[in-house]
Amino acid sequence: MMSVTIETPNRPRTRKQANWEKYGWLFMRVSGPLLIVLIFTHLVVNLVLGDGIKAIDFAFVAGKWADPFWQVWDLAMLWLALIHGTNGMRTIVNDYAGQVKVRRALTTTLWAVCALLILLGTLVIFTFDPCPAGASAELLASFCPAQ
Amino acid sequence: MAELSVPTIESFTVTLIVRRFDPENDTEPKWEDFDVEMYGTDRVLDALHKIKWEQDGSLTFRRSCAHGVCGSDAMRINGRNRLACKTLIKDLDISKPIYVEPIKGLPVEKDLIVDMTPFYKAYLEINPFLVATDKPKKERLQSPEDRARYDDTTKCILCAACTSSCPVFWTDGQYFGPAAIVNAHRFIFDSRDENAELRLDILNDKEGVWRCRTTFNCTEACPRGIEVTKAIAEVKQAILRGRA
Structure with missing residues (x-):
């Protein structure tokens, strides 16, 4: 009796470049719910609790950033929101920019802007000093000790 | 009268x-x-x-x-x-x-x-056939529970209503599209098939399942009532787990 052996019918797939899409997707799923908590708590604390919206001024922000808890809170918000937003923009660019050159230029610009903003924001959160030493008296906030 | x-x-x-x-x-x-x-x-x-x-x-x-x-x-x-x-x-x-x-x-x-060629090409890429190396004397047995896992996606008739309703596919023709993913799902979750890993690897591509933005157009378009977006989500989960 004849028997036919069919070889494994797999065409060997030319492996494309490894990609980060899986981790990108996972990041969006994790950072999304985190951001909802971070942002809404931020809004409630700033705008609703205590004296509400009237309480917001330079001193209010200075007071919050004197507390390491709010420093970390704002840092997490800054990093997660910027990376989440930039990655979202990147997927839109990937959808609509057909030409490789245009796509590359747009995504590079996106990540450059994102990195710059993260850098500046992080710098401000950690080096913020409401009463910098050596500043002229008329520029200082009223609560600063007279020099 | x-x-x-x-x-x-x-x-x-x-x-x-x-x-x-x-x-x-x-x-x-x-x-x-x-x-x-x-x-x-x-x-x-x-x-x-x-x-x-x-x-x-x-x-x-x-x-x-x-x-x-x-x-x-x-x-x-x-x-x-x-x-x-x-x-x-x-x-x-x-x-x-x-x-x-x-x-x-x-x-x-x-x-x-x-021209349906791009549509069929994506379908072909996911290896839409059973891969099994065992040589049973009779049919390969499967429990009703195992059969139920991919029952929904066996209903596909390859009409392309889902793929051509997908806004990602409209702008990015490289995307595999819902129909190809549905047919991959049909084999990935089949207990008799041995090649789930390869299919998951194929769909982990830059133009694979991660392109899906869960707009549910495909589910709404399917004339067979397949829950297409759910099937895509199950494939995503399987890729994250690393197995079917």
Whole structure:
């Protein structure tokens, strides 16, 4: 009796470049719910609790950033929101920019802007000093000790 | 003698506005309208037949079985992807004209016919066949529970209604598209198949499942009622787990 052996019918797939899409997707799923908590708590604390919206001024922000808890809170918000937003923009660019050159230029610009903003924001959160030493008296906030 | 009353079957006139394109004479597609006399039991496909047979023989469209099984006549009817053979005219708003267009995202060849090659290519890439190395004497057994895992995705008829309703596919023709992922799902979750890892690896591509933005257009478009977006989500989960 004849028997036919069919070889494994797999065409060997030319492996494309490894990609980060899986981790990108996972990041969006994790950072999304985190951001909802971070942002809404931020809004409630700033705008609703205590004296509400009237309480917001330079001193209010200075007071919050004197507390390491709010420093970390704002840092997490800054990093997660910027990376989440930039990655979202990147997927839109990937959808609509057909030409490789245009796509590359747009995504590079996106990540450059994102990195710059993260850098500046992080710098401000950690080096913020409401009463910098050596500043002229008329520029200082009223609560600063007279020099 | 009692009067013999012959009931008359009610008919109505509908206007069909069909997107037409003749590659030999046109540079751009154009709309053309036809008035047809139809009955309550008629479908959009019957209207297209009536036009082709009685008014304009050059009207071109695909259909084979004409009963919702072969998946040849997916088209955009009043802005929604449906099978012409499963859409009753009386269920549409017949006080207004009915718009009929080819499905989107694939190159139009003539009138309602599109080039399905990119669609089938994506389908072929996911290895749509059983891969099993064992040599059983009889059939391969499977429990009802294991069979139920992929029951929904066996219903696909490859009509392309889902893929051509996907906004990601419209702008990015490289995307595998819902139909290819549905058919990969059918084998990935089949307990008799041995090649789930390879298929998951293929769909972990840059143009694979992660392109899906869960807009649910595909689920809404499927004439077989497959929960396409859910199937895609299950494949995503399987890739994250690393196994089916």
